[in-house]
Structures are given as C-alpha cells and as structure tokens.
Amino acid sequence: MAQSAWYAVGIKEVRAVESAVLERYGQRLSDLALTSAGFRMGRFMAAEGIRDGQELAQRILAGERPVYDGLLASIFPPTTELFRDPSFWSELRDGVLPSLVGIFGQSLRVWVASFDSGEELYSLCVVLDDAGLLPFAEIYASYISEQVRYRSAQGLLPGRRYGLDCENFGRYNPQGELGRYFDDAGAQLRLKPEFLKRVQYLAQGVEFTPVPGGGVHLALCRNQLIFFNNTLGERNVGVLAEALHGGGALALGVCENLENYQNGSTFTPQNSREGIYRRLRN
Structure with a gap:
C-alpha cells in the first residue's frame, strides 16, 4: 500500500480503526482532525506492513499493545526540533x-x-x-x-x-x-x-x-x-x-x-x- 493512499481510499477503514480503539482502549480518535489522522494512520500501516484498516482494527481489538502504541506515536508527530521557534x-x-x-x-x-x-x-x-x-x-x-x-x-x-x-x-x-x-x-x-x-x-x-x-x-x-x-x-x-x-x-x-x-x-x-x-x- 502506498504511503499516501490511506486517506484517499480508506475513510471506512479509518472509521473501523477508530471504532476498534474506542472499544478496546476507550480513546475517541474520531475527534481528531480526519485528514491529518488518516494520512498518518496510512503511513504507520505502510511502515509496519499492515495490509489494510481491517487488519489494523483486528490487531487493536486483539490487544496488541505495541501496534496500538505505535499507531498513537504516528498520529501525534514528534516535535522534531530543540528550541523550535x-x-x-x-x-x-x-x-x-x-x-x-x-x-x-x-x-x-x-x-x-x-x-x-x-x-x-x-x-x-x-x-x-x-x-x-x-x-x-x-x-x-x-x-x-x-x-x-x-x-x-x-x-x-x-x-x-x-x-x-x-x-x-x-x-x-x-x-x-x-x-x-x-x-x-x-x-x-x-x-x-x-x-x-x-x-x-x-x-x-x-x-x-x-x-x-x-x-x-x-x-x-x-x-x-x-x-x-x-x-x-x-x-x-x-x-x-x-x-x-x-x-x-x-x-x-x-x-x-x-x-x-x-x-x-x-x-x-x-x-x-x-x-x-x-x-x-x-
């Protein structure tokens, strides 16, 4: 899956992942800005070799904490600079x-x-x-x-x-x-x-x-x-x-x-x- 393809083809999959996170961990990712969150989900999936949103949702529901934690780390990008501004x-x-x-x-x-x-x-x-x-x-x-x-x-x-x-x-x-x-x-x-x-x-x-x-x-x-x-x-x-x-x-x-x-x-x-x-x- 191309790193930039997630948001363009996968709104339903984004929602499936959000639903899985809410059910398993109680976090309401649906309140994040959709464009940014969806793109970063896709980049995370590409990096981890996860085929689609359904697989990601299933692994979250299964309680694979490293997958969930890695997803969160990807959605909220790093600060990237010491003394930014x-x-x-x-x-x-x-x-x-x-x-x-x-x-x-x-x-x-x-x-x-x-x-x-x-x-x-x-x-x-x-x-x-x-x-x-x-x-x-x-x-x-x-x-x-x-x-x-x-x-x-x-x-x-x-x-x-x-x-x-x-x-x-x-x-x-x-x-x-x-x-x-x-x-x-x-x-x-x-x-x-x-x-x-x-x-x-x-x-x-x-x-x-x-x-x-x-x-x-x-x-x-x-x-x-x-x-x-x-x-x-x-x-x-x-x-x-x-x-x-x-x-x-x-x-x-x-x-x-x-x-x-x-x-x-x-x-x-x-x-x-x-x-x-x-x-x-x-």
Missing part, C-alpha cells in the same frame, strides 16, 4: 517567567500538555534552568504513547538534527553552551539526567484531564490544536483554562490562537506574535 523561548525566559514569579513566587507548577516527543520538554527545562527556577519547579509532561514517554524520559535527541538544534539554541540566546545540558550519546544526544529530575510524566488521552494536585501557573500546548476537531479543541482548551490559576500563562504557539474557542472572558493575549495568553483572574 527560538524567539518564543527567549520571551518565556525574559518576559513570561519573571512576570509569573512576580505573581506566584519561584515555586511554579508547569504543564507540558502537548503530546511532545521530548524536545519541548527539554527546551523548557533548559529555560527554567537559565532563569534559575528549575530547582523550584514542578513539571508535568503529558504523553499518550508509551514508546514516546520512554524515549522522552531517557532525554534522547537524534544526533542527525544536531546542526539545527544548535542553530535554534543559538538564536534563543542562551546563558551557556549546549554541552552544559547535553552529553554525546553516539548517534544521539542525551539531556543530562539532572535536568529531568523535576519532571513527572502524566498519561493522557486525546481528551485532556487536569494535572493532579490542583492548578498550574504555566501550560504549554504549542501547535497541538490543529490535530483536534473543533469539539475536541474547545473541550481541551476548557481543561487548560480550568487547570490554570488566574494570572497564569498559556502558550499555544505561532500557528494557533483562541479565537474559535473562547470569547475573551477567560484569556487575554500577552504576546500574540508568540501565541501566549494570560488566564484572567476570576
């Missing part, structure tokens, strides 16, 4: 974090709500360290795929993207050299373990659930809403809003905004260019 991370360090400390103090609770493959989390940890806040932070990182969680917890980055990562890191205008944070691990880079000590991983479904223990002061969900339909997007933005303390910050990224999800009564823009919003106080 470097100006955002500079703004986070120099603008957002100082204002949050001014309101809440140094002990910030942070939620990486996007299904990140590690790069977003690693970038956050570096920024918090540069700002002198990492020892006081409580960080939650959402994951939907166990494969991705394992890789993220190892602190691994593909070495083939080292040049791009270094370029982004330099544009972020860091406080130290990249080697301060990462070790050479052969074909990969590895974030030094001490920078992940404040991280707790949080299993999530496509429908977000709040972090345990109360509200957070900063939530990162950059460039994630594009994978949801409007119903799911509105629901998940509501969960993010409920999770944030009044005065807390939500980062959606340069590709997205809240125009379709709230009427201005919950958030106000802090930096529209970087997709950063502040939760209004109740």
Whole structure:
C-alpha cells in the first residue's frame, strides 16, 4: 500500500480503526482532525506492513499493545526540533517567567500538555534552568504513547538534527553552551539526567484531564490544536483554562490562537506574535 493512499481510499477503514480503539482502549480518535489522522494512520500501516484498516482494527481489538502504541506515536508527530521557534523561548525566559514569579513566587507548577516527543520538554527545562527556577519547579509532561514517554524520559535527541538544534539554541540566546545540558550519546544526544529530575510524566488521552494536585501557573500546548476537531479543541482548551490559576500563562504557539474557542472572558493575549495568553483572574 502506498504511503499516501490511506486517506484517499480508506475513510471506512479509518472509521473501523477508530471504532476498534474506542472499544478496546476507550480513546475517541474520531475527534481528531480526519485528514491529518488518516494520512498518518496510512503511513504507520505502510511502515509496519499492515495490509489494510481491517487488519489494523483486528490487531487493536486483539490487544496488541505495541501496534496500538505505535499507531498513537504516528498520529501525534514528534516535535522534531530543540528550541523550535527560538524567539518564543527567549520571551518565556525574559518576559513570561519573571512576570509569573512576580505573581506566584519561584515555586511554579508547569504543564507540558502537548503530546511532545521530548524536545519541548527539554527546551523548557533548559529555560527554567537559565532563569534559575528549575530547582523550584514542578513539571508535568503529558504523553499518550508509551514508546514516546520512554524515549522522552531517557532525554534522547537524534544526533542527525544536531546542526539545527544548535542553530535554534543559538538564536534563543542562551546563558551557556549546549554541552552544559547535553552529553554525546553516539548517534544521539542525551539531556543530562539532572535536568529531568523535576519532571513527572502524566498519561493522557486525546481528551485532556487536569494535572493532579490542583492548578498550574504555566501550560504549554504549542501547535497541538490543529490535530483536534473543533469539539475536541474547545473541550481541551476548557481543561487548560480550568487547570490554570488566574494570572497564569498559556502558550499555544505561532500557528494557533483562541479565537474559535473562547470569547475573551477567560484569556487575554500577552504576546500574540508568540501565541501566549494570560488566564484572567476570576
């Protein structure tokens, strides 16, 4: 099967897979954006040698967890870059974090709500360290795929993207050299373990659930809403809003905004260019 043929020929098969996932694991993939999810399902099937959607659905119903986990990892694509959109991370360090400390103090609770493959989390940890806040932070990182969680917890980055990562890191205008944070691990880079000590991983479904223990002061969900339909997007933005303390910050990224999800009564823009919003106080 051609990698690009899935969506063009298989809407019924997409629905069969969605039904199997809902029945076996309780995840409602039908609330994802159909074009993106269908294409990525097809690419996963081609890579795994799965003949068609019926076979994939049957293997999911049979409880083949690696197949299900691999499907989830393929539907939510990896972040791909350390310090993606470097100006955002500079703004986070120099603008957002100082204002949050001014309101809440140094002990910030942070939620990486996007299904990140590690790069977003690693970038956050570096920024918090540069700002002198990492020892006081409580960080939650959402994951939907166990494969991705394992890789993220190892602190691994593909070495083939080292040049791009270094370029982004330099544009972020860091406080130290990249080697301060990462070790050479052969074909990969590895974030030094001490920078992940404040991280707790949080299993999530496509429908977000709040972090345990109360509200957070900063939530990162950059460039994630594009994978949801409007119903799911509105629901998940509501969960993010409920999770944030009044005065807390939500980062959606340069590709997205809240125009379709709230009427201005919950958030106000802090930096529209970087997709950063502040939760209004109740």
